[in-house]
Amino acid sequence: MLKIINLKASTGGKDILKGLNLEIKTGEVHAIMGPNGSGKSTLANVLSGKPGYDISGEINFEGKKLNNVPIEERAQNGIFLAFQYPLEIPGVNTSNFLRTAINSIRKAKGEKELDALSFIKLIKEKASELKIDEKFLSRQLNVGFSGGEKKKNEILQMKLLEPKLSVLDETDSGLDIDALRIVADGVNSYKNKDNSFLIITHYQRLLDYIKPDYIHVLSNGKIIKTGRSELGQQLEKTGYKYLN
Amino acid sequence: MKNKELNSLKEYKYGFTTQIEDFKAPKGLTEETVRFISKIKKEPKWLLDWRLRAFKRLKSLKEPNWQKPKYPKIQYQDLYYFSSPKSLKDKPKSLDEVDPKLIETYKKLGIPLDEQKRLSGVAVDAVFDSVSVATTFKGELTKKGIIFCSISEAIQKHPSLVKKYLGSVIPLTDHYFATLNSAVFTDGSFVYIPPNVKCPMELSTYFRINASQTGQFERTLIIADKGSYVSYLEGCTAPMRDENQLHAANVELIALDDAEIKYSTVQNWYPGDEKGNGGIYNFVTKRGVCKGKNSKISWTQVETGSAITWKYPSCILQGDNSVGEFYSIAITNNHQKADTGTKMIHLGKNTKSKIISKGISAGNADNTYRGLVDINRKALHSRNYTQCDSLLMGNSCGAHTIPYIKNKNASSIIEHEATTSKINEDQLFYCNQRGLNQEEAVSLIVNGFCKEVLQQLPMEFAVEAQKLVSISLEGSVG
Numbered sequence: 001m002l003k004i005i006n007l008k009a010s011t012g013g014k015d016i017l018k019g020l021n022l023e024i025k026t027g028e029v030h031a032i033m034g035p036n037g038s039g040k041s042t043l044a045n046v047l048s049g050k051p052g053y054d055i056s057g058e059i060n061f062e063g064k065k066l067n068n069v070p071i072e073e074r075a076q077n078g079i080f081l082a083f084q085y086p087l088e089i090p091g092v093n094t095s096n097f098l099r100t101a102i103n104s105i106r107k108a109k110g111e112k113e114l115d116a117l118s119f120i121k122l123i124k125e126k127a128s129e130l131k132i133d134e135k136f137l138s139r140q141l142n143v144g145f146s147g148g149e150k151k152k153n154e155i156l157q158m159k160l161l162e163p164k165l166s167v168l169d170e171t172d173s174g175l176d177i178d179a180l181r182i183v184a185d186g187v188n189s190y191k192n193k194d195n196s197f198l199i200i201t202h203y204q205r206l207l208d209y210i211k212p213d214y215i216h217v218l219s220n221g222k223i224i225k226t227g228r229s230e231l232g233q234q235l236e237k238t239g240y241k242y243l244n
Numbered sequence: 245m246k247n248k249e250l251n252s253l254k255e256y257k258y259g260f261t262t263q264i265e266d267f268k269a270p271k272g273l274t275e276e277t278v279r280f281i282s283k284i285k286k287e288p289k290w291l292l293d294w295r296l297r298a299f300k301r302l303k304s305l306k307e308p309n310w311q312k313p314k315y316p317k318i319q320y321q322d323l324y325y326f327s328s329p330k331s332l333k334d335k336p337k338s339l340d341e342v343d344p345k346l347i348e349t350y351k352k353l354g355i356p357l358d359e360q361k362r363l364s365g366v367a368v369d370a371v372f373d374s375v376s377v378a379t380t381f382k383g384e385l386t387k388k389g390i391i392f393c394s395i396s397e398a399i400q401k402h403p404s405l406v407k408k409y410l411g412s413v414i415p416l417t418d419h420y421f422a423t424l425n426s427a428v429f430t431d432g433s434f435v436y437i438p439p440n441v442k443c444p445m446e447l448s449t450y451f452r453i454n455a456s457q458t459g460q461f462e463r464t465l466i467i468a469d470k471g472s473y474v475s476y477l478e479g480c481t482a483p484m485r486d487e488n489q490l491h492a493a494n495v496e497l498i499a500l501d502d503a504e505i506k507y508s509t510v511q512n513w514y515p516g517d518e519k520g521n522g523g524i525y526n527f528v529t530k531r532g533v534c535k536g537k538n539s540k541i542s543w544t545q546v547e548t549g550s551a552i553t554w555k556y557p558s559c560i561l562q563g564d565n566s567v568g569e570f571y572s573i574a575i576t577n578n579h580q581k582a583d584t585g586t587k588m589i590h591l592g593k594n595t596k597s598k599i600i601s602k603g604i605s606a607g608n609a610d611n612t613y614r615g616l617v618d619i620n621r622k623a624l625h626s627r628n629y630t631q632c633d634s635l636l637m638g639n640s641c642g643a644h645t646i647p648y649i650k651n652k653n654a655s656s657i658i659e660h661e662a663t664t665s666k667i668n669e670d671q672l673f674y675c676n677q678r679g680l681n682q683e684e685a686v687s688l689i690v691n692g693f694c695k696e697v698l699q700q701l702p703m704e705f706a707v708e709a710q711k712l713v714s715i716s717l718e719g720s721v722g
Contacts, residue, residue, distance in 0.1 A: 051673070071673065071676035072676045072677075072682075075676065075679040083674065083677075089675075089688070089689060090693070090695075091692030092691070092692035097678075097688065101675075101678035104679040104681070105679040108679065141692075157678065
């Protein structure tokens with residue numbers, strides 16, 4: 001599904017990714033761990049097409065080169081980024097935003113737009129799966145949301161937009177134990193053989209709930225170690241130091 | 245494909261003219277012109293004298309020039325001051341008698357009168373050029389004693405009301421453009437709501453400038469008698485033009501004891517092309533007086549059109565406990581310029597005013613909020629709250645906030661908040677990542693920014709206004 005070859009990215013003259021290789025097959029869950037400043041969020045941003053980076057190397061998504069594809073087309077093609085810090089957009093009703101988003105994606109796929117009633121039915125169903133109060137949907141997008149609510153909202157959007165590849169950028173940080181479990185359940189209930197995940201995290205905790213097929217350690221802009229899920233537990237005990 | 249679509253959207257949507265023979269006054273601003281207008285409208289002598297007084301006064305006045313947007317000198321002698329669709333000389337009695345071409349024009353504008361009549365419950369007094377062509381729902385309104393007609397008709401049928409209130413809020417000596425309007429106004433709307441009557445529907449007028457080189461001088465007068473309520477909508481679109489067109493309307497509102505007037509405007513006149521050629525000069529004087537105690541006047545405006553918008557819908561809070569509100573969205577794109585705001589003059593005790601202004605500037609446009617809050621010595625325990633937010637898109641536009649604040653007694657409180665921000669790149673990225681393209685993202689964020697004002701609009705207008713906000717900014721980012 002995703003193939004990254006020798007990806008280099010710099011911003012403001014600073015090299016951040018320095019030749020990263022990664023392949024994610026359909027149905028796989030990959031986790032990326034690594035110390036602060038190793039380039040994890042940059043990888044997420046570059047995958048989704050955020051402007052402001054100079055890029056070389058290749059990103060292939062479903063056999064198509066992504067490097068110059070605009071952000072919204074990547075999203076419409078099935079790449080979803082759950083933001084580490086979801087943005088507040090004052091005055092914009094959450095459910096309106098979600099409806100605009102789902103219809104943009106449906107339109108791009110050549111599907112019929114959802115009318116108001118079918119949308120409400122769908123969103124209520126998805127919200128209740130994540131134990132999100134309906135009132136939450138009529139609030140302004142992320143404005144005054146707690147950290148946990150913002151993250152749940154990201155997962156709600158993921159379930160609604162049904163991406164092929166979901167990139168979760170530190171979705172677990174700032175969550176209490178209950179919220180963490182709800183978020184993880186949300187991911188697990190969406191996960192199937194046709195979609196893939198790239199989970200960026202600092203902690204093994206999330207990976208106790210969402211079992212990754214592979215764990216990669218990112219350090220100084222490169223993947224320095226790849227292992228099965230035991231690698232996470234090992235890192236939790238010993239820290240990143242022992243890898244060097 | 246995408247670009248082509250965008251380009252066609254960016255072009256002014258309502259750029260077309262209808263071929264209807266014009267019936268024009270002689271060119272130029274002279275006493276003859278003033279007399280001609282008065283005569284053709286069969287006005288009583290007092291009104292002709294009133295117009296002539298204004299005309300005489302005009303000769304001693306100079307055009308104001310303190311505003312931020314400058315414009316080339318207007319050649320008043322080259323303008324026509326009266327034109328009416330010729331086929332209307334014998335006034336139609338129903339829609340069937342209206343020139344089908346007029347009806348066609350309204351249909352292009354998306355306001356088919358006959359459908360509106362049936363579907364939306366909105367009574368429409370449509371001004372096509374300067375003569376009212378159709379007034380709907382008159383029957384239902386008449387039952388309640390409500391008068392809603394063209395001001396020309398009101399002059400004939402309700403002269404005492406017109407005589408009492410015309411010029412009582414905007415005196416004919418007020419300032420250059422207001423005085424000009426008083427001398428040569430052609431038509432407009434008249435509303436009277438009798439005591440303790442709540443007007444059962446939104447009253448709506450669609451203005452449309454059509455004849456080339458015709459300055460539009462509308463005159464609107466709305467009187468809400470004791471304990472009454474009315475909501476009035478004004479919406480405008482104009483056909484594409486090369487030469488600049490002047491629009492200098494006067495709108496006067498009078499609210500007596502315990503009465504409330506809500507006046508909403510969506511202004512979408514031709515803004516000129518992307519290089520700044522052409523477009524309407526919108527120099528309008530709008531003023532309301534809360535004459536009675538506990539009365540309320542609320543102005544809501546969405547200004548997206550015109551090359552230059554220069555207006556300050558104002559409230560004179562004369563009655564004790566009266567309330568004035570001003571909600572404004574002003575969007576300027578390309579080379580458009582706006583200098584707009586309000587004046588809240590507190591005279592009565594315990595008077596309150598609220599100002600919410602949202603200015604959005606894109607392209608090479610310039611957007612100024614200019615407002616006066618003046619709390620008089622005797623207006624004890626009065627309050628004002630002002631919030632001015634400006635949003636900038638791109639690097640070549642400007643936003644300015646010029647508040648004038650005068651508080652002449654110690655028991656009153658004035659609050660002023662202002663913010664200026666650029667459209668946030670991270671917000672755009674967030675929206676794009678959810679599949680929204682740049683235009684959709686901008687539209688969403690800007691509509692969010694304007695929400696406090698948009699939600700003041702009546703339902704019928706809110707949807708239209710939201711679309712307008714998006715259309716006005718298309719092509720301004722990315």
